[in-house]
Amino acid sequence: MKLTELLNNSKVIQVVGNAELRDVKGISNSSIDLQEDWIFVAVKGAKIDGHNFVLDAINKNVSAVIVEDNKIPDELFLQANCVKILVEDSRKSLAELSKVIFNNPSKEMDLVGITGTKGKTTTAYLIKNILDSLGENCGMIGTIANYIGKTEYPSKLTTPESHTINFLLRKMVEDKCSACSIEISSHSLELHRVSGLDFKFAVFTNITSDHFDFHKNFQSYLKAKKKLFDSLSADSKIIFNIDDPNYAELIKDSSASRYSYGTNPIADFQISNIQYDLNGTSFILTHKDFTESFSLPLIGKFNAYNAAAAIAVAYLMNKKLSDIVSALKNSKQIPGRFEVITSKDKKVIVDYSHTTDSLKQALESVHHLIKNEKVYTVFGCGGNRDKLKRPEMGKVATELSDFAYVTSDNPRDEIPSDIINDIIAGIEKHNYEIVEKREEAIKKAILNSEKNAVILIAGKGHENYQEIRGVRKYFSDKDTAIKYLEFC
Numbered sequence: 001m002k003l004t005e006l007l008n009n010s011k012v013i014q015v016v017g018n019a020e021l022r023d024v025k026g027i028s029n030s031s032i033d034l035q036e037d038w039i040f041v042a043v044k045g046a047k048i049d050g051h052n053f054v055l056d057a058i059n060k061n062v063s064a065v066i067v068e069d070n071k072i073p074d075e076l077f078l079q080a081n082c083v084k085i086l087v088e089d090s091r092k093s094l095a096e097l098s099k100v101i102f103n104n105p106s107k108e109m110d111l112v113g114i115t116g117t118k119g120k121t122t123t124a125y126l127i128k129n130i131l132d133s134l135g136e137n138c139g140m141i142g143t144i145a146n147y148i149g150k151t152e153y154p155s156k157l158t159t160p161e162s163h164t165i166n167f168l169l170r171k172m173v174e175d176k177c178s179a180c181s182i183e184i185s186s187h188s189l190e191l192h193r194v195s196g197l198d199f200k201f202a203v204f205t206n207i208t209s210d211h212f213d214f215h216k217n218f219q220s221y222l223k224a225k226k227k228l229f230d231s232l233s234a235d236s237k238i239i240f241n242i243d244d245p246n247y248a249e250l251i252k253d254s255s256a257s258r259y260s261y262g263t264n265p266i267a268d269f270q271i272s273n274i275q276y277d278l279n280g281t282s283f284i285l286t287h288k289d290f291t292e293s294f295s296l297p298l299i300g301k302f303n304a305y306n307a308a309a310a311i312a313v314a315y316l317m318n319k320k321l322s323d324i325v326s327a328l329k330n331s332k333q334i335p336g337r338f339e340v341i342t343s344k345d346k347k348v349i350v351d352y353s354h355t356t357d358s359l360k361q362a363l364e365s366v367h368h369l370i371k372n373e374k375v376y377t378v379f380g381c382g383g384n385r386d387k388l389k390r391p392e393m394g395k396v397a398t399e400l401s402d403f404a405y406v407t408s409d410n411p412r413d414e415i416p417s418d419i420i421n422d423i424i425a426g427i428e429k430h431n432y433e434i435v436e437k438r439e440e441a442i443k444k445a446i447l448n449s450e451k452n453a454v455i456l457i458a459g460k461g462h463e464n465y466q467e468i469r470g471v472r473k474y475f476s477d478k479d480t481a482i483k484y485l486e487f488c
Contacts, residue, residue: 336461352461391426
């Protein structure tokens with residue numbers, strides 16, 4: 001593809017060099033990934049400024065470099081026969097150009113974007129599981145893994161950078177995928193990672209306080225989520241949780257058609273009679289065309305909501321209701337999402353709950369499942385993230401548990417003891433112990449708890465690493481729990 005063809009599809013301020021003479025074979029915002037005749041997009045990140053790696057990119061004989069900082073001399077580019085392209089926003093340009101380079105793959109499938117504080121991963125998996133069960137070839141992009149059909153690829157971000165998304169979508173089209181479910185984080189919306197994508201469906205699960213380290217306050221967080229719905233065309237469909245009062249603000253300016261789900265009697269897909277135990281969850285869903293009983297092996301009231309959203313998407317795709325019922329019943333466990341590990345004497349539940357509200361819902365679900373058993377919670381809070389939730393989570397964990405072990409999550413660049421001190425500042429009861437090393441905390445909770453106790457290990461879920469001082473080392477809550485359950 002000619003560079004001039006790409007530039008016709010992007011807003012530029014200035015072009016320095018002979019763009020008409022250069023071909024383009026790829027694009028990236030990482031100087032490490034670059035190859036000859038690619039475009040390097042210099043992006044200013046929270047910690048690293050891509051403009052500092054322009055010389056590295058030029059030395060790899062790239063076709064062009066996109067910058068938003070004009071301090072780099074034009075002569076540097078001209079001498080290297082590399083085109084300099086000045087833009088207002090590098091991230092927007094990355095999205096615009098990626099869409100063109102990969103020939104707008106989202107246009108060729110049913111792309112389903114799922115956003116919300118909780119439930120994105122489970123809803124994305126359920127949509128994929130339903131469509132796969134119906135004989136469709138479905139892709140997925142999300143927190144735990146990315147899928148092109150049945151082939152799994154590792155995931156580094158909930159929502160990847162725009163060039164990675166378009167690359168994956170093009171591969172899905174080539175693999176004959178008819179649909180893709182993709183988790184949409186608030187960060188990705190604010191940073192233009194999903195700009196220009198053609199969403200056929202957009203799902204809103206719920207919204208509670210989160211990511212205030214990035215968005216600063218709830219209104220900014222809500223405004224970021226709103227961008228997904230504002231971007232939809234009139235041909236798109238919104239599936240929203242009517243029980244969350246914030247839905248009205250999110251969808252008010254969207255031109256897409258709207259379908260609600262929830263327990264509210266006016267919901268287009270009304271949920272009722274939710275029941276769950278250690279075998280799974282069942283509920284009734286009522287639509288103008290049907291009233292149907294559904295069941296799935298996932299546990300918890302929140303999973304009735306996630307399932308209802310997935311059912312609505314499949315039904316609005318004109319899938320047969322009886323097939324959806326069967327597919328949902330045979331859904332697989334989502335890694336680290338209220339995942340129950342049972343031994344002879346005790347039960348451990350591994351869950352990704354890492355916000356105040358998700359931890360509260362997880363513990364309320366635990367209490368719904370037990371009779372007189374004791375409840376223990378092992379949890380911490382991530383470093384370099386929202387500090388406001390730390391004391392709130394400490395209060396919730398101790399109020400809803402018989403005993404809590406306050407430990408490390410992913411401290412990242414923070415001192416673990418500082419994070420723990422923030423957590424215990426909100427605790428009013430004396431039913432907790434500080435155990436900084438996470439494995440030791442899990443070990444104590446399992447070995448020191450009574451027979452038939454239930455231990456909730458919260459915060460990391462599917463993650464198989466712990467990040468301390470910027471270094472990631474292998475660590476799995478699930479594997480650690482299994483290790484010590486063998487001694488019970």
